[in-house]
Amino acid sequence: MARRQRLRDAVVGLDIGSTKVAAVVAEVSQTPEPVIIGLGIAPNSGLRKGVVVDIEGTSRAILQAVEQAERMSGVEITGAVISASGSHIGSLNSRGVVAVSRPDHEITADDVRRVLEAARVINLTPDREVLHIVPREYEVDGYDGVKDPVGMVGGRLEVEAHMVTAASASLQNLMRAVARSGLEVEDLWLSGLAAGEAVLTPAEKELGVVLLDIGGGTTDITLYDKGSPWYCSVLPVGGEHITSDIAVGLRVPLPVAEQVKVEQGCATVPQAADREFELPNPSGRGTRRVTQRDVAAIIEARVQELVLLVSREIKRSGYPGMLPGGVVLTGGTAQLPGLVEWMAQVLDLPVRVGQPSGLAGMNDIVAGPAFATAVGLVRLAARSPVREAAPAQEREPSPGLLERLRNWWQALF
Template sequence: MATRTLVGIDVGTTKVVTLVAEAAEDQLNILGVGLTPSKGLKKGIVVNVDEAVTSIVTSVEKAERLSGYRIGSAYVGVAGGHIQSLNSRGVVAISRADREITPADLARALDAARAIAVPTQREIIHVIPRSYIVDGQEGIRDPVGLSGFRLEVEAHIVTGAVTAIQNLIKCVQRAGVEIDDLVLQPLASSEAVLTPAEKEMGVMLVDCGGGTTDAAIFIDGSIWHTVVLPVGGNHITNDIAIVLRTPFDVAEYLKIRHGQARASLEAASQESKEGEDDTIAVESFTGSKKRTVSRTLLHQVIEARVQEIFQMLRAEVRRVGYDGLLPAGVVLTGGTALLPGIEEVARDVLNMPVRIGVPTGLGGLADAIDTPAYATCVGLVRWGFKRGGVAPYLVPQEQGWARIYNRFKSWLREFLP
């Protein structure tokens, strides 16, 4: 039985995750995972190359040690406020005598859809077919083998800022890893947590990250819209730091340890571990004696920002005209989706069914990644698995010695002052 080893790297604002999986027939077995705090990124965009490279190297080496596999290439997620999307249509004529549509005709139609005016500072990441039209007959998923005079494709096009993409590619390659393909993060997450039935009925995948909140809308089995909101879990942490007048790292700890997205949520698991009263000890900037603040105040701060995020998503859904077209509701992934009560807030604001999406159908070390925070990385390896190694986004490759040198330089930097 032939097997393939696939690697996904999720370079996020708050963490870098590297996942190594073995693909055998229809099964993905997790061999190793490397998680490390992310530095050098802000809102999904590289702002410090050296710090970002060091974070990627650390994550990759952890995954290598656990899996026993030497990582040479990977599928890499891309996100950030620079991401934009639009829908396009491509039209080609079938001029052969038999009029039979071939895969080459599909490629020509996608090329025609790709031929849009893109500013010089932007480039196309994905051209994804939504559906095909043959001689006016709409809603065709796979027209290969059909006969016709005219073939049209409705495609979803994702673009990104050239410099942001180049900087991400540079960081991954300097970490000693070549790129098999760049994949939009919510698109990858959808591969891990959405069911075919949800995509058919109409569903919105919401990836709640640290620097951004990414959403992808699926209708009739294909992607119809993507959007990246420049607000995420870090903004919640920042709100806590400001209101409670405490350092950012302390605010992050409070969010993870005591936070919940619904201030009125009643759950026995949220009882204070510091005593019977409803207070939390908070460290100040000066490092002096700790203050006590109301646990309810912490929850109110979190709920206010979470409500704002879902209000922005609701406005976006209405803006693009898909309100009422998502009977399968919303699936939440990403680290921020771990906040207790976030389902209830999303359900109230969006007025849709909501569930938390976790990766399923995995073997090997699957229990180690059974949380929404790993959805993107699992989706990246599934993306590569389904496409058999085909990489439509072509990345210039560094030469072997350059890769070795950059990996060594990143390793050496950890020991320098």
């Protein structure tokens, strides 16, 4: 297929995970949602627990995924919005306050920028940086609950902001891997926040909800309240740890263990069946009979650990509400049979599996929870004010990555 030049209305989301890289291409038109026109998937062994440990290996996986997406979409991909994860991610809530600058006390966009800068003045070690700053709500002269203060009148402007921090070296290594594949990093988003854009409803975000994005090497935890993130963290546990446990417990190679997890896996023993299936003997001669309950007994221990860690993180967040939105699971491991029921029982909250919905075009190819982050990246890219501001040929030189992210958050929230 002959390639087209990359158009202004084409956006690319690149989910760089611990076990796979997924590239989703979409066209942005007058429709409410981006139109999916391409997908590329490649296995990735260059990340461990969300952190790059092999730049060349990660770059090769990115290239493979991008080439597949180009062939399917017919679009030449030169840049992408990418995801980041890893246990180095941290978050905190901060407040900032400034005096309104104009003599008539009308609040301007410059006042909003100043108050956000005031909120981000926190003590960080030299090896960390602010990845996102999210204005949760503003106060004008003591009146809270303001979502957009521009144009209002007041003498004192305050903001409650949520900040996501990350290890600088980890982000730099990730962006170097993308650069070596020949792509431009157009923007970078925390995986959990991107997944939330794909699977959460506005009502859930407003009421209070926990999103668990269970990937291959990590689980991103994002707690939303009043429409914005309240707490973000990343656990170094994911689906590949379940695969590894099965490989050790049943004494089979990792590819066989992954197949067993997908075809026979169940979160707990009581929910498993007595159904038998065959596996090769460790000696390589002949086969043996194994039941689904045998597999569930191995998986259950790891699932219990994950649920316990999630429960601790929710308590650690200090969130004072009741989370009526419950828990939404996404990521490939969210499809593990019995996981929803087990988490609902242990956490005493409603639990559902979140899948990207409301998509146009080739929506069936990205409808599963495994593609939530990539779809969320595409939606965020489509909503970028930089993209909407002018045709590609007329744009001014773009600001730095972190500056664009700050402007983006102000537009979204």
